[in-house]
């Protein structure tokens with residue numbers, strides 16, 4: 001049975017600056033924490049870096065052609081803060097800003113709505129050297145950067161996302177240390193959490209002021225937290241994990257306090273708010289972006305984010321993440337039920353599989369097609385049951401630099417040959433083109 005989407009439903013694809021651009025030193029760009037991290041031996045698988053990545057910085061025009069071929073309504077990309085402000089603040093690099101301005105014009109000419117994410121993890125190294133996100137100053141620098149972007153692009157860009165997955169930025173970057181900048185301090189991670197949210201709270205009204213009529217939101221990662229067994233301990237562990245990963249962001253954005261009690265069970269204290277911080281953080285947003293890939297199965301004593309679940313014979317993507325289409329439905333229903341956000345967008349959903357170019361030069365990826373079909377169907381089900389879902393973005397347009405996994409994980413609708421940088425549409429690209437054209441997805 002086909003699942004139809006309402007007229008005007010937005011179909012998109014997403015990328016992020018460090019993951020696709022390359023050109024890491026071009027046109028006066030400053031160093032980011034991901035440049036520094038990936039250039040540090042042992043931090044990224046196989047020593048891969050984003051120095052070249054997909055070379056999108058030089059191939060953006062042909063990449064827009066790919067988007068046109070897909071019939072994308074919208075393209076979510078991030079802007080690189082150090083490309084525009086090499087020192088993190090102060091002197092603007094006009095060539096960096098011009099790049100994004102040309103990209104935006106190219107997208108509009110192609111009939112693709114630009115959706116900008118201002119922070120997808122590539123903090124200027126100069127700001128990390130001054131303390132990074134654990135420092136309160138970074139929140140204010142972020143708002144200044146947002147102002148530079150909104151002033152230059154705000155006449156044409158009408159959809160803005162302040163931050164991508166602040167949980168991952170704070171926890172993986174400052175606590176687990178497996179992402180840039182690779183720090184491992186609970187106190188730093190807690191401070192980073194607060195200052196990321198504060199940066200959002202200061203930036204959102206600035207964007208609204210300088211980009212008339214725009215929609216401003218933030219994107220969070222979300223995985224339904226399922227207890228591993230029916231035991232009380234596992235139920236409790238799942239609740240705590242939900243608070244740690246999700247409510248610590250959702251609650252203050254909705255004007256509620258941090259979930260202090262739950263956080264305290266793991267020794268986290270969110271006590272760095274000053275003055276009207278919590279009111280700032282709760283500044284009204286036009287939409288909430290949610291990224292979903294799977295659920296987490298949580299057992300007492302094992303609630304560490306990113307730890308692979310036991311080998312229980314379930315289908316998994318190449319990331320080791322369980323294929324669990326219902327997670328997107330559960331996410332949308334829970335957020336719609338418990339939080340007051342007027343509009344929800346799935347700003348990322350997708351899967352890595354070990355794609356290969358066949359002897360005929362084609363890339364056939366039936367597992368990704370099935371994955372997307374089943375997840376999109378579940379998103380449609382949530383919509384039919386009242387979730388205010390307005391659009392959906394596939395992660396990702398192109399295979400790209402998957403953070404600590406380097407170039408080894410392929411999430412794209414387009415295959416990228418890292419030798420020649422050629423792009424090849426996978427079967428999933430052709431399939432997604434049909435979904436967009438029909439505004440519907442055929443069921444399994």
Ligand code: FCB
Pocket residue numbers: 016019164165168221291348395402403411
């Ligand atoms: C998300 C990130 C995105 C990509 C996907 C696979 O957490 O936002 O950049 O790496 O995971």
